[in-house]
Amino acid sequence: MGSPVPFVWFRMAASGVHTKSKVTVHKEVWDFLNKETPSKLNRLREDNGVRILIDGETSEIYVLRLSFDSQVPANTISIVRKALKSLLRDAEKELKKSCKQHQISGCMAYADKNSEHAGELHLRNVYSRGQQSTSGRGLPGSSSGGASGSHGNSRDHRREEAEDDRENQCPICLGEIQNIKTLEKCQHSFCEDCITRALQVKKACPMCGRFYGQLVGNQPENGxxxxxxxxxxxxxxxxxxxxxxxxxxxxxxxxxxxxxxxxxxxxxxxxxxxxxxxxxxxxxxxxxxxxxxxxxxxxxxxxxxxxxxxxxxxxxxxxxxxxxxxPQLPLVQAVPHVRTPDLQTTHSYKWTPGxxxxxxxxxxxxxxxxxxxxxxxxxx
Missing domain, CATH: 3.30.390.130 (Enolase-like; domain 1)
Structure with missing residues (x-):
């Protein structure tokens, strides 16, 4: 897979609403999120009237684009984008846990068989599921030795520090969390002042849309x-x-x-x-x-x-x-009609009731x- 990359790689832009509506993510993370917790994505889509489209891809990366059903302010796009990034980070952590469990199982199998070849095959299988390439570091008998392993550990440490920084960042003000407040149902954390003000506007988590309190609508009262x-x-x-x-x-x-x-x-x-x-x-x-x-x-x-x-x-x-x-029926049906002046038969489409x-x-x-x-x- 080449040089090591984190599972989730978010591309930030200095300006432009179109660019701010995009998130770049490793394919394994996106597939894992859709497979394991699709309800969270559906909730994000329905609560915000947004579609999440694949706008481009490479061999390892998807570029996701947020498409809204109607015109929305730039701050709404930013909030929804942060909520999507939070879901992707959660999926990344779960995927890493899954990979580590497979790796531990593989190491036990290696110890039982005392076979370097078996260990290499296991690690290759882990990498094919999305684990970053280690170029042979940590394998018994590897010619890379301790220096290469140390270099990899240093990178891992820096990445873990970057992840810690993200976890300590308030998703609302983007600064370091002050007087941390963690929401009970979804466990997302914010500055106490930030989340207090946000819940006054809408009684829902700004990250995942989970509702807190009793929502009251504006349906006519005489029904x-x-x-x-x-x-x-x-x-x-x-x-x-x-x-x-x-x-x-x-x-x-x-x-x-x-x-x-x-x-x-x-x-x-x-x-x-x-x-x-x-x-x-x-x-x-x-x-x-x-x-x-x-x-x-x-x-x-x-x-x-x-x-x-x-x-x-x-x-x-x-x-x-x-x-x-x-829903097994089509949303539209073809209706034949004749187009003049050449009298060629064409089709128009109309909504199928029900x-x-x-x-x-x-x-x-x-x-x-x-x-x-x-x-x-x-x-x-």
Whole structure:
């Protein structure tokens, strides 16, 4: 693999929002994070409306780019970037622990077999999993001797010191942590004053988005959540159970001070959603009731489907509004039409109603619980 490189290599830039939206990471770390803790990445994406794209790569490195669903201020990009870097550092540490465990197992096998060749093969296997090259240092019988090993140890020591410096740096002010305050659920640490001010703005960890306290939304207060059950209605994938039918009813009203346009009227609406009447479905129903009571299920804004402003819209808690048409179906379908003047047949595309909003969807109940957990809504 050439000269030793740390697992995570972050490329910093002096200026430019486009550059600040990028993070460079070793491929093994990115793959490890996606495989071992994908829920943390999903939470980061959903809480901040961001997509994490691979913008470029080398044989060992990915260049990740943050792409937001809408225009955001530069400080938001910086906060999300720091949160992503924190997740990558955590993944780096776990990956290193895993490599060290494999290395210890390999050394024991070497001692049992008393075979230099077996030890070399083991170390090569470790390197192929992402461990940096040691150019033969520390192997019994290596011609590099103690000087090379000492040089490697010196580099390792300097790298560990750099990691310690990063751990002692407050992610908010970027200075050395003063009066350290560690958040209970996620164990991320900050200056006490910095995190106190941050939690006053948003009751969530600036690094990972884990919620602290009770979140209250701006859903209109005059709505009702009606629940009924139909044992004859069977959802694809849950044919052994009946169906929970949730009906949300909102009369028309006037926007308050917490809404985008205070004093402006909004029309009423009725929405219907479906859950399987199984133990896990009833658990999600209880969480949905909590979210509704905390005014988080809906908000007032611009409809994503009609473009109409000042209406009641869903608020980032995924509901199944169709019984069928699960995510295995395409989001768009081709519609043939004839183009003049040469009369050649072409295709346009239109949205397929119900796609992604129906069943079957085997992981939906788990995913929506993750969405709700990110907002601080749990069964506890």
């Amino acid at each position: 009702r959540m009606l629940v009924s059950k139909d044992s004859s209605l069977l959802l694809p994938g849950y044919e052994k159970y009946g169906t929970i039918i949730i009906q949300y009813v909102f009369p028309p009203g006037i926007q308050g001070s917490e809404h985008p346009n205070p004093g402006v009227r909004y029309p009423g609406t009725t929405r219907v959603a479906y859950l399987p009447d199984c133990p896990e479905g009833n658990k999600v129903l209880t969480l949905f009731k909590k979210a509704f009571d905390q005014r988080l299920t809906f908000t007032i804004g611009t409809s994503m489907t009609t473009g109409r402003p000042n209406v009641i819209t869903w608020n980032d808690i995924h509901h199944k509004t169709n019984c069928t048409g699960g 796609c992604w909003f129906g069943y079957p969807d085997p992981t939906y109940l788990l995913r929506v619980q993750e969405e709700l957990r990110a907002k601080g809504i749990t069964a506890d």
